[in-house]
Amino acid sequence: MPFIPHTESDVREMLDAIGADSVEALFDEIPSALRVDGLRGVPPAMSEMEVTRLMEARAGEDATCLNFIGAGAYEHHIPAAVWQIATRGEFYSAYTPYQAEASQGTLQLIYEYQTMMSRLTGLPMSNASLYDGASALAEAVLMAVRANRKSKARKVLMPTSVHPAYRAVTRSIVGSQGIDLVEVPFDRASGRVDVASLSGFEGGDVTALVIPQPNFFGVMEEVDALTDWAHANGAQAIGVVNPVSLALLKAPGEWGAKGADMVVGEGQPLGAPLSSGGPYFGFMCCRKEHVRQMPGRVVGRTQDADGREGFVLTLQAREQHIRRSKATSNICTNQGLVVTAATIHMALLGPEGLERVAGTCMNNTAALVEKLKAKGFEVAFSGERFHEAAIRLGADAEQVMQRMADEGVLGGYPLGRDDPDLKDVLLLCVTETKTEADLDAYVEALETAVSSVR
Amino acid sequence: MPFIPHTESDVREMLDAIGADSVEALFDEIPSALRVDGLRGVPPAMSEMEVTRLMEARAGEDATCLNFIGAGAYEHHIPAAVWQIATRGEFYSAYTPYQAEASQGTLQLIYEYQTMMSRLTGLPMSNASLYDGASALAEAVLMAVRANRKSKARKVLMPTSVHPAYRAVTRSIVGSQGIDLVEVPFDRASGRVDVASLSGFEGGDVTALVIPQPNFFGVMEEVDALTDWAHANGAQAIGVVNPVSLALLKAPGEWGAKGADMVVGEGQPLGAPLSSGGPYFGFMCCRKEHVRQMPGRVVGRTQDADGREGFVLTLQAREQHIRRSKATSNICTNQGLVVTAATIHMALLGPEGLERVAGTCMNNTAALVEKLKAKGFEVAFSGERFHEAAIRLGADAEQVMQRMADEGVLGGYPLGRDDPDLKDVLLLCVTETKTEADLDAYVEALETAVSSVR
Amino acid sequence: MLIFELSRPGRRATSQAPLAAPAAPAVPERFRRGSRVPLPEVSELDVVRHYTRLSQKNFSIDTHFYPLGSCTMKYNPRASNTLAMLPGFLRRHPYAPDQASQGFMACMYELQEMLMDVTGMKRVSLTPMAGAQGEFAGVAMIRAYHRSRGDEARTEIIVPDAAHGTNPATATMCGYTVREIPTDADGDVNMEALKEAVGPTTAGIMLTNPSTVGVFERRIKEIAEVVHDAGGLLYYDGANLNAILGKVRPGDMGFDVIHMNLHKTFSTPHGGGGPGAGAVGVSERLRPFVPVPVVDKQGDAYRWLTDKDLPESIGRLSAFAGNAGVLLRAYVYMRLLGREGMPRVADFSTLNANYVMARLKAKGFDLAFPNRRATHEFIVTLRRQAKENGVTAMDVAKRLLDYGFHAPTTYFPLLVPECLLLEPTETESKETLDAFVEAMGQILDEARNDPDTVKGAPYTQPNRRFDEVRAAKELDVAWSGSIREASVG
Amino acid sequence: MLIFELSRPGRRATSQAPLAAPAAPAVPERFRRGSRVPLPEVSELDVVRHYTRLSQKNFSIDTHFYPLGSCTMKYNPRASNTLAMLPGFLRRHPYAPDQASQGFMACMYELQEMLMDVTGMKRVSLTPMAGAQGEFAGVAMIRAYHRSRGDEARTEIIVPDAAHGTNPATATMCGYTVREIPTDADGDVNMEALKEAVGPTTAGIMLTNPSTVGVFERRIKEIAEVVHDAGGLLYYDGANLNAILGKVRPGDMGFDVIHMNLHKTFSTPHGGGGPGAGAVGVSERLRPFVPVPVVDKQGDAYRWLTDKDLPESIGRLSAFAGNAGVLLRAYVYMRLLGREGMPRVADFSTLNANYVMARLKAKGFDLAFPNRRATHEFIVTLRRQAKENGVTAMDVAKRLLDYGFHAPTTYFPLLVPECLLLEPTETESKETLDAFVEAMGQILDEARNDPDTVKGAPYTQPNRRFDEVRAAKELDVAWSGSIREASVG
Incomplete structure (x- = not known):
């Protein structure tokens, strides 16, 4: 019996202590008509050796391609130390630190994480994480509605330069709460939101404006102007950012005259492997005055009975286990282990390391773009880019991507999936993991694929 | 500067405290003529990301074949928990437990290891490990010479059914100490030593007899008769055993009327991956009266100043750092981390698990032998086998093995490498890791290769 | 000491970033960050030592018995970790095309199938990233169902007063009003109150069975009839699925939708607070509404179903396909257990809970529901001790830490005063349970004879009891020191 | 509690062995084991919890500053561990044919090449499994060299009195007589004694440089001349290579053979006492004698050289090719450091040692060689404190544990009374060194004012000081209890 230590x-002896005749007798309160007789859909047990062989075969099936897809999940080097420490039993098999005195490891680590995220974003308050970047955006929209008490319209402007999956998740999650999500188109030439295009909303009641940086196309948005526009129109400014880009790009807390009100994003680039999309983690930071509207767990520093410093879960009055139907969110479990990894990852990189990673990503992307331009390909958008670029292929991007994959190169994300006008545009990403030779391999695979499809 | 924390x-500040002008000045006692100017043979530094990519490519080059080679290194399932725990920093980055009070983790673990090995071998005393099985045999030969004070001849009988590499290592190590290693041929029909063949040594001064079980060919030796012969002739009986086989085979402490005097072996099958031949570990157990002749570290249980039990390195008076040129051996560092893994491995398997592993190995080997017999192949030796079998191919075994490897099957060890009379014999091994389908794949690959070579 | 306090300007783990500083990237001034992010500047050894030592300050399953009720803190197989972290799985980009993803997708498809069988449901979606998101998905599907029938009048979700806090919070997030109904003295739902509560405004009821008070809801079929007759649906909170695995299936009890906490029943790690996974399963009538994506099998090939295939889906809940790495761990665990292992989980988690309950009762503890079987967990109430000795449930919880045991869940469910909810799980041995019972017995003695010792606990941890009021009032959630001036002793 | 004491008959980690009990294997009665091996019968959780908790009782580099002289306890990169344990490396059978081994062999070949450059030697063999085996190989090669020349009269190896104990032990193992020569007051070899000692019976000399007393042997060229002129060879004990990496090469000093402790200089883990790796390098004249196998490169292909290729080899020292996994870790470390990183190791390990030496001297400690530079390590003598306060080097070592520092090496080298040999290594920060110096200063105060506290240390560890005499006298090296009757509390 795997994992069950009981001997006959x-x-x-245990049944004697209970006063029951058999283990079966312990289930005597369950109506017998309900009892199931065996699980035919579950295969018989396997030994660890057998499962190991199965899983190695399965993992081996998924060819290790040269990956140039980004689109919300980014391939970075993760120091070996990160997951070796994060998977230590004391982190891996602990739960939410309800008993603070016996959980100072996890609690101090989260406090350090909150500090790091606050420093990265330039906003003073951070929670202990949300599920992922997309659901964090949904939570931020709900939070903005709670925080902006002056606004009655529950109207949130959502540029279409925000990741389409983030927009979809936000719709799914806030859809039943009477919130009016209004999509704002991006400028087709620059690939970013033209502030002038928001003029139709001026003077109306706008609760919040979502501002991606860089946006889904890797293009830098005019964050100062957008933030100022939001504030000028009584709206909250919600940033959605790539945390690695923040090593180079202005912190959301410094956007415009007053800074963004809250910022969320996908934490994956900070130490989580691609891993088919998860587990990642969403981060969220905000201004001090909104902290009690923030969803999710928060760790605070305090003192113990002897006056020694230590860490506890705090602001629990916001949470579902206390507030129940009046909670700020139903979130309970978050992404603790991935946050553990991210904290170690950020500590290992440090300020200069993170800057080098971001700078190398950006330069590598620029280098590939130059190579592609030399081959006659065009960049779809004129806006400045971080580490992604939308390339116009003059051929169906979905087909080109498939052909490239057959040759072992994952060429990018076909933008036509979400926007029929961009059927011939491929969104590629180059991180610090790619060498000059990789870029050349990309160009070759792309040219071959395009010519076979055209 | 990798791994160096110093800021400018x-x-x-440090140079000021020292009173030196520069770091260079700290080397001023080294004659300047000796100083080297750069290391041209070492390539420039790489980042961890670059080394990772290099090593993944290198590891990927070495095709993951279906392995049927044994010959001293055996493929077994190693529970995932084993190395996850063994590589915890507290085990991985500690050193020899010189400060017992701050090393109880390692010390208790070794005491448990010694207990396990003693129970497996049926001999009461175990050391904390030696380098590998081969060098352990060399140490046992030296130890037997020290322990057998009545014998003056320094003559040790070494059957040629002992692993050829073990014999070679023993020669290398004891060669300069005036020890007479006499090779004793095995019986060509049974594949084991015929006790009658030792008659020529009777009445002479024999210091020790080496007894492998199972022997290099996987054949079971007549250990009772050999042990009794040794004792009858005033010789020490030195067992060389596969520890996994001891789940089924008689413990060396019970061989013959009095049991073997000492036993050594390769610990690898107890939780060390194949890993190109190391790190493995040698184990050594002996009778109580010989413990002070044993080489290597030994952990003992004792009490502390408060009367509480705990563990320390003991019998250090035997060791080189105390006895210097009169030490029992020059061994210092042993194979602590692999012993850590082996201890966890044995604890996870337990008595029944180890028995199942050994039994499945033995049955799987028998099953493959049956399949091969059905195809007309012969077994070279008639003796009973554990989990290896010498198969006569009617073709050059070295060539057959090469052909099979090209097809992704490592067919075994060609015995002709060490014995020209066995050029057409392949020594194969089937452990518990192999399925029925694997056995069929073996038969097919072997038939194809043999027919292409014949 | 914080990692920031170890920081020194210019110190670096140099191997971890590109060795050559990149040429200044072309970031226009208006987008550029003003000054370097003030992250800690430390060496690789600093980081390894700091976080290794921090980890040692945690209680965890791997180091301590952790009978935290409702959380199912059982052994997390190390193989699940190793196998989910095989390079082939870690490297797979979520947008990798299907042809480069068949191995991963095969695991997900089979996991869906196994979970359907275990729960008796007709379709499973793996995408919710935690139990609470699974709950959200479930209630959103109930809403989508009523809407699809034009039944817009159903505005209420019924929730027992003992429910997990996530239940009412979720109902609210989905735009429903919450209607609480009381629990009987013996732990079952009060049927009279339920019958009064249901009606044309009833969208559904959220239940846990075994319930949060640690007993099996015996009249579940009757409840299902009452709710279904009123046109409502039944939602199953899978937090307690461990107790009945392979014994009873929510689908057979009449539930229409279920979420499963894979990090509880299927032993994926709790990770200091996640990641979890909250797969949902639905009955036939809710099949069209499951969140996307799900994996489908056509011939020998696996493919993703998205909202193009399932146009009535409640949509996406995560950017990609949920916590894939957690799902792989659950898959490994289920294959290790197999069909034989599933009912044993229920058998032995129930045996352990009933054993500890019987022994604590014999030691003099009061049970919240003394006339009921324990399921995989049960409740002790310290009401008497609080009144007589001034020793509360919290005091006992803290004192347990001194004895080397993690505390049970305290003050939940709210309806039982001074309660401890204990869940030993099936992976703990009788010896461990006996040692725990002895410690509880000693604490009970202390409560009678030396209550101040209990009230002052813990004494053996890195810290004594914390000032939580101060934490909330003088809020300090991020270190405000400067890494440039930090001084280290 | 021992793992055996957790054992209960019939308890098992069932996933870890074949699920089906095999049919009784055909072992004839006379070979068959009588009764089942009395190993512990425990669950998987028991094992994980037991060994996780045991591990926490260790001091280690990952948790504590560990200035153990002569052992080079520097940070062991985690990447070395990950990369040496890639499945492709772990699965390779040592007898896998060359065509299935080129990746591994490329690493070994390049490691040989790099070690040659670092040491200035002409051939490297990686097969010795630890420093002591490397020493053995080295001396065996010296012997083989003299024999090959028919020079059988050379029966002595000269060893300074300060040498590592392995040196004389090795010489004896190789059939040589050991002749010790004294060390000067300033730590150099006594030249007069050396000149007297050498002669036609001199096979060679074993030296460490920097020497075991922590100073650089300044007259090394002269020593080399004296020994070479007498027809002897020079053996270099590489234990202290860290101090001079990329600065001076043993080959350039005149050494004929060297062993390197890869687990010291090249930062492979010490693992609680191994595995190490003791690669050897030789000068031109010893090239024919290196232990086999070694990796050769022909065109683009790597192949093993065995005694068929090197018939004068001293032979095999391990069944296969040494501690391959350790060698891979050293290879990774060397590639991470690169040619730039090597001399920095010497720079900063020397800086750290001289800094701690200067500060301890300022605190009032006596240095063994006050007029010399420290190399990467140095010696403090507690002779004065032992005499005045009765506080020994051992007492100070034990007291350091209470301050959270591992002790330096004690009582080695034997020629300095009450000595502590301190090696901080280059990977420790100034802050850590300062904290250590402060602790040492406090212990010195305690030695003066409260010597009993120091003599009774440690107080903060799992155990107080042990009775080592009892351990050796009432020898207990294996638990004698019965697992069948064990009782657990």
Whole structure:
């Protein structure tokens, strides 16, 4: 019996102590008509050796391609130390630190994480994480509605330069709460939101404006102008950012005259492997005055009975286990282990390391763009880019991507999936993991694929 | 500077405290003529990301074949928990437990290891490990010479059914100490030593007899008769055993009327991956009266100043750092981390698990032998086998093995490498890791290769 | 000491970033960050030592018995970790095309199938990233169902007063009003109150069975009839699925939708607070509404179903396909257990809970529901001790830490005063349970004879009891020191 | 509690062995084991919890400053561990044919090449499994060299009195007589004694440089001349290579053979006492004698050289090719450091040692060689404190544990009374060194004012000081209890 330590004599002694004849008798309160007789859909047990062989075969099936897809999940080097420490039993098999005195490891680590995220974003308050970047945006929209008490319209402007999956998740999650999500188109030439295009909303009641940086196309948005526009129109400014880009790009807390009100994003680039999309983690930071509207767990520093400093879960009055139907969110479990990894990852990189990673990503992307331009390909958008670029292929991007994959190169994300006008545009990403030779391999695979499809 | 934490101001402050002008000045006692100017043979530094990519490519080059080679290194399932725990920093980055009070983790673990090995071998005393099985045999030969004070001849009988590499290592190590290693041929029909063949040594001064079980060919030796012969002739009986086989085979402490005097072996099958031949570990157990002749570290249980039990390195008076040129051996560092893994491995398997592993190995080997017999192949030796079998191919075994490897099957060890009379014999091994389908794949690959070579 | 306090300007783990500083990237001034992010500047050894030592300050399953009720803190197989982290799985980009993803997708498809069988449901979606998101998905599907029938009048979700806090919070997030109904003295739902509560405004009821008070809801079929007759649906909170695995299936009890906490029943790690995974399963009538994506099998090939295939889906809940790495761990665990192992989980988690309950009762503890079987967990109430000795449930919880045991869940469910909810799980041995019972017995003695010792606990941890009021009032959630001036002793 | 004491008959980690009990294997009665091996019978959780908790009782580099002289306890990169344990490396059978081994062999070949450059030697063999085996190989090669020349009269190896104990032990193992020569007051070899000692019976000399007393042997060229002129060879004990990496090469000093402790200089883990790796390098004249196998490169292909290729080899020292996994870790470390990183190791390990030496001297400690530079390590003598306060080097070592620092090496080298040999290594920060110096200063105060506190240390560890005499006298090296009757509390 895997993982069950009971010997026959244990069972006998335990049943005696209980005063029951058999283990079966312990289930006597369950109506017998409901009892199931075996699980035919579950295969028989396997030994660890057998499962190991199965899983190695399965993992081996998924060819290790040269990956140039980004689109919300980014391939970075993760120091070996990160997951070796994060998967230590004391982190891996602990739960939410309800008993603070016996959980100072996790609690101090989260406090350090909150500090790092606050410094990265330039906003003073951070929670202990949300599920992922997309659901964090949904939570931020809900939070903005709670925080902006002056606004009655529950109207949130959502540029279409925001990741389409983030927009979809936000719709799914806030859809039943009477919130009016209004999509704002981006400028087709620059690939970013033209502030002038928001003029139709001026003077109306706008609760919040979502501002991606860089946006889904890797293009830098005019964050100062957008933030100022939001504030001028009584709206909250919600940033959605790539945390690695913040090593180079202005912190959301410094956007415009007053800074963004809250910022969320996908934490994956900070130490989580691609891993088919998860587990990642969403981060969220905000201004001090909104902290009690923030969803999710928060760790605070305090003192113990002897006056020694230590860490506890705090602001629990916001949470569902206290507030129940009046909670700021139903979130309970978050992404603790991935946050553990991210904290170690950020500590290992440090300020200069993170800057080098971001700078190398950006330069590598620029280098590939130059190579592609030399081959006659065009960049779809004129706006400045971080580490992604939308390339116009003059051929169906979905087909080109498939052909490239057959040759072992994952060429990018076909933008036509979400926007029929961009059927011939491929969104590629180059991180610090790619060498000059990789870029050349990309160009070759792309040219071959395009010519076979055209 | 990888792994060096010094900032510029640190260096300045430290040099000030020392009273030196520069780091270079600290080397002023080295004659300048000796100083080297750069290391041209070492390539420039790489980042961890670059080394990772290099090593993944290198590891990927070495095709993951279906392995049927044994010959001293055996493929077994190693529970995932084993190395996840063994590589915890507290085990991985500690050193020999010189400060017992701050090393109880390692010390208790070794005491448990010694207990396990003693129970497996049926001999009461175990050391904390030696380098590998082969060098352990060399140490046992030296130890037997020290322990057998009545014998003056320094003559040790070494059957040629002992692993050829073990014999070679023993020669290398004891060669300069005036020890007479006499090779004893095995019986060509049974594949084991015929006790009658030792008659020529009777009445002479024999210091020790080496007894492999199972022997290099996987054949079971007549250990009772050999042990009794040794004792009848005033010789020490030195067992060389596969520890996994001891789940089924008689413990060396019970061989013959009095049991073997000492036993050594390769610990690898107890939780060390194949890993190109190391790190493995040698184990050694002996009778109580010989413990002070044993080489290597030994952990003992004792009490502390408060009367509480705990563990320390003991019998250090035997060791080189105390006895110097009169030490029992020059061994110092042993194979602690692999012993850590082996201890966890044995604890996870337990008595029944180890028995299942050994039994499945033995049955799987028998099953493959049956399949091969059905195809007309012969077994070279008639003796009973554990989990290896010498198969006569009617073709050059070295060539057959090469052909099979090209097809992704490592067919075994060609015995002709060490014995020209066995050029057409392949020594194969089937452990519990192999399925029925694997056995069929073996038969097919072997038939194809043999027919292409014949 | 914080990692920031170890920081020194210019110190770096140099191997971890590109060795050559990149040429200044072309970031226009208006987008550029003003000054370097003030992250800690430390060496690789600093980081390894700091976080290794921090980890040692945690209680965890791997180091301590952790009978935290409702959380199912059982052994997390190390193989699940190793196998989910095989390079082939870690490297797969979520947008990798299907042809480069068949191995991963095969695992997900089979996991869906196994979970359907275990729960008796007709379709499973793996995408919710935690139990609470699974709950959200479930209630959103109930809403989508009523809407699809034009039944817009159903505005209420019924929730027992003992429910997890996530239940009412979720109902609210989905735009429903919450209607609480009381629990009987013996732990079952009060049927009279339920019958009064249901009606044309009832969208559904959220239940846990075994319930949060640690007993099996015996009249579940009757409840299902009452709710279904009123046109409502039944939502199953899978937090307690461990107790009945392979014994009873929510689908057979009449539930229409279920979420499963894979990090509880299927033993994926709790990770200091996640990641979890909250797969949802639905009955036939809710099949069209499951969140996307789900994996489908056509012939020998696996493909993703998205909202193009399932146009009535409640949509996406995560950017990609949920916590894939957690799902792989659950898959490994289920294959290790197999069909034989599933009912044993229920058998032995129930045996352990009933054993500890019987022994604590014999030691003099009061049970919240003394006339009921324990399921995989049960409740002790310290009401008497609080009144007589001034020793509360919290005091006992803290004192347990001194004895080397993690505390049970305290003050939940709210309806039982001074309660401890204990869940030993099936992976703990009788010896461990006996040691725990002895410690509880000693604490009970202390409560009678030396209550101040209990009230002052813990004494053996890195810290004594914390000032939580100060934490909330003088809020300090991020270190405000400067890494440039930090001084280290 | 021992793992055996957790054992209960019939308890098992069932996933870890074949699920089906095999049919009784055909072992004839006379070979068959009588009764099952009395190993512990425990669950997987028991094992994980037991060994996780045991591990926490260790001091280690990852948790504590560990200035153990002569052992080079520097940070062991985690990447070395990950990359040496890639499945492709772990699965390779040592007898896998060359065509299935080129990746591994490329690493080994390049490691040989790099070690040659670092040491200035002409051939490297990686097969010795630890420093002591490397020493053995080295001396065996010296012997083989003299024999090959028919020079059988050379029966002595000269060893300074300060040498590592392995040196004389090795010489004896190789059939040589050991002749010790004294060390000067300033730590150099006594030249007069050396000149007297050498002669036609001199096979060679074993030296460490920097020497075991922590100073650089300044007259090394002269020593080399004296020994070479007498027809002897020079053996270099590489234990202290860290101090001079990329600064001076043993080959350039005149050494004929060297062993390197890869687990010291090249930062492979010490693992609680191994595995190490003791690669050897030789000068031109010893090239024929290196232990086999070594990796050769022909065109683009790598192949093993065995005794068929090197018939004068001293032979095999391990069944296969040494501690391959350790060698891979050293290879990774060397590639991470690169040619730039090597001399920095010497720079900063020397800086750290001289800094701690200067500061300890300022605190009032006596240095063994006050007029010399420290190399990467140095010696403090507690002779004065032992005499005045009765506080020994051992007492100070034990007291350091209470301050959270591992002790330096004690009582080695034997020629300095009450000595502590301190090696901070280059990976420790100034802050850590300062904290250590402060602790040492406090212990010195305690030695003066409260010597009993120091003599009774440690107080903060799992155990107080042990009775080592009892351990050796009432020898207990294996638990004698019965797992069948064990009782657990």
